[in-house]
Amino acid sequence: MSGCCNQDCSLDRLRQRQRGTLQVVLGINAVMFIVIVIAAFYGRSTALLADSLDNLGDAITYCLSLYAVSRGTAVKAKVALFKGALIFLAAAAVAAQLIYKVFVPSVPVFEIMGAFSLLGLAGNSICFFLLWRHRHEDVNMSSVWECSRNDIAANLSVFVAAGAVWFTGSGWPDTIVALGLLWLLMRSSIRVVSSAVTELRLATG
DSSP, rough: SSSSHHHHHHHHHHHHHHHHHHHHHHHHHHHHHHHHHHHHHTTOOHHHHHHHHHHHHHHHHHHHHHTTTTOEEEEEEEEHHHHHHHHHHHHHHHHHHHHHHHSSOOOOOOOHHHHHHHHHHHHHHHHHHHHGGGGOOHHHHHHHHHHHHHHHHHHHHHHHHHHHHHHHHHHHHHHHHHHHHHHHHHHHHHHHHHHHHHHHHHHOO
């Protein structure tokens, strides 16, 4: 006789798969944050800094998601709500850096921007592939996948900006892409928070 009913066993297997995936993507994002934030300051790139802060937010998000995997819908919704707040804070940090660049302009090192945006793209592509199958499972994993999708767009944008900095010899492409990433972060924050609030109302109503 089975030690658990079919539904319970299936749910346990689902949680184990989610937990394993989150542990892998957590490690990838933690390493990428450390590497890319150093490159961003060395290369004087606001767009690359935005990319690195996104990785930091993701690493924290995955830690929270690991906590929420075996919890109920209400807890998952609250964790997703906190993730939305973290994405908003990352957007605020990028905005602060953009304001700083207005008063202290500089031209980024395009070689560093290009190389590390491609490194980030490789790492985030792996995360995106791993999270793809979990994207519709619950609000917890859906918000995690949302973060991963943003990362791909961010990496590609920074790579394009690096080429534009090289072509123009100006820091404006870096600033323009950073503004685009700021908009992307704000949009993602609103979507995650909105979904989390809806789930929380359903769970507690």
